[in-house]
Amino acid sequence: MSVIISFSGCKEKVGKSEDTLEKLDISYASGFTIFKGENFWKVEVTQPWTGADRIFSYLVLKENAEKPAGEFDAIIQLPVEKVILTSTTHIPHLDMLNSTEKLIGFPNLNLISSDKTWQHIDAGKVVELGAGPSANTEMVIDLAPDWIMISTLGDDLKYLDLLAQAEIPAVINGEYVEQHPLGRAEWIKFTGVMLGKYEESKIAFEQVEKDYLEAEKLSDSIVDSLRPTVLSGVLYQDIWYAPGSESWGAKILQNAGGDYIFSHQKGTGSAQLNYEYVLENALEADFWIGSADFQDLETMGNAEPRYKAFNSFKSGNVFSYTQKRGRAGGLEYFELGYMRPDLILKDLIKILHPDLLPAYELYFYQQLHAKK
Secondary structure, rough: OOOOOOOOOOOOOEEEOOOOOEEEOOOOOOEEEEEEEEOOEEEOOOOOOOOOOOEEEEEEEEEOHHHOEEEEEEEEEEOOOOOOOOOOHHHHHHHOOHHHHHEEOOOOHHOOOHHHHHHHHHHOOEEOOOOOOHHHHHHHHOOOOOOEEEEEEEEOOOOHHHHHOOOOEEEEEHHOOOHHHHHOOOOOHHHHHHHEEEHHHHHHHHHHHHEEEHHHHHOOOHHHHOOEEOOOEEEOOEEEEEEEOOOHHHHHHHOOOOEEEOOOOOOOOEEEEEEEHHHHOOOOOOEEEOOOOOOOOOHHHHHHHHHHHHHHHHOOEEEEOOOOEEOOOEEHHHEEEEEOOHHHHHHHHHHHOOOOOOOOOOOOOOOOOOOO
């Protein structure tokens, strides 16, 4: 889903007194806060990764603004012209904020799906950063971005030390820790502040929120007896990995009017189950949603013959998120899905309760047929 460069944190002290700060509204995300001063923004990332025990603080200065007093893990000076991203899930933020042209580097370009970004890549404006962290760090320093956004931290502190010495701000995006579908999408406000486009990011998010909540209302009135049972997950080395009941994916299934078979499997990550348990509980499930990236039932059944035992497989009610791929083969679901949970929700409502969205056409998902 994402490509990550490992760095760690350092702090920089700045002068001048800190003005009175206004805390801005964050409705769903719990991993960051935004404070607005007279000529600056202060952003705190409180959940940079699962189980983190520290807060990262970033300062974003308007043009010609003086630095307030305090310690910050990174200081960003507006205007921002050159950025580096390390996760495909951040690409839609630039697209939606009309800032695609600011991207100058990314690791493994083939994972990108965005047509707008590929136009920028084709114009020779984006450097391929490769896969090795050491090589990436050297290239990042050579590119001298206004900031680099990373998704998590590694154990080695030397990379951030190198960036700090090169005066390159590194900011952490912890969107993947969020489990509310709109919480992950709301991280566009984080990117918006870093770009000096908070108002634009607020408008973009509010449209996604509106569309999601409107779709959710469609399935709110569905009684439990009319909720079809849903199996999710796949086998990997004899372990069945399925979304935990408190996870992002399970919550969208519930919002779509589905009766998730493993709703009693607590947790925000993947539940690890044995095949016999899954077969006993999900043999007669009405639908199978999220069946990896198989293109048809024949390929799926040949890859793992035990899949053929499930009624959802036999009836052809198997749906995968493989409808849209980038030109290099990357799945758009893994790039755009965090930012557009409204599209995922509508897809699932269309699958489970097609009468509720009669004119809607599936965006991410497609039904797997006997043979491609």
